[in-house]
Amino acid sequence: MSDTAAPPPLPPAWSSPAAPAAANADWQPLPPRGAWLAALGGALATAFPFGFGFGFLALVSKLASPWWVAPAAALIGAGLGARLAVKRHRRTFWKLDEEGFALRRGRWWQVESRVPISRVQHLDLKRGPLERSARLSTLVIHTAGTKLAAVSVSGLDVDDAERLRDLLARQLDRNDDAL
Known part of the structure; x- marks a missing residue:
């Protein structure tokens, strides 16, 4: 048995509409109101x-x-x-689990990026004037490494982006304390 307690369960899908049948239930779509942007x-x-x-x-x-x-x-x-x-906006999905953050884009040429918690350096939220008017935000996850030094997800709901930032930061703190 390990001395560390199990991390708390992640919240269910937040206020995002249901993903299409082709997408796994764990993957969350971007809010449709960001399509115009x-x-x-x-x-x-x-x-x-x-x-x-x-x-x-x-x-x-x-x-x-x-x-x-x-x-x-x-x-x-x-x-x-x-x-x-x-079309690209509608085919962008994100997922947060105990291991880290994942981003999936595309239909024909699918790209899936995975950021393990251990590689996260710091997190930023960006909101331009048009994003603020639509209650959207861009989450930037800065990572250790050179290939993908940052993973950026634009068009996230403001509440989702803040929750993701806070959950990733807490998971990062928990992992740092375990070392």
Whole structure:
């Protein structure tokens, strides 16, 4: 028998809607109200490259009237970027258990990051003006190591992000005391 007491059980899924059937019940989705913020970021990130790239191609290929190509391409790029960002937001899940924090993204190319408690250095919460208006937050978990020096989860509910930060900090303190 060990001298240390078992850690307290983790709380059930907090106020997040149920995950899709494809996702495990332990995995929590990001709140749907953050999809518009993801769409805005995706639209801005793709509108300018599409507009500039296709505008440049129109000038180089000497189209008869290239003035309409850049704005049209920017609009198409913004729509495509927004759609992809919303899909990515909907396919992002997180999980906290006794071993640490896990983040899963994607459908075709799935990426799953796992941060063991022993690797957590410190935790940050970031809230920009748009995130604050939607009651969202970004949790940044700084880790020991060089490959993934930080794991960032944007679009978390403010209450979930604060609870995650506090639970990870307490688990980290418990593990430090056990050493």
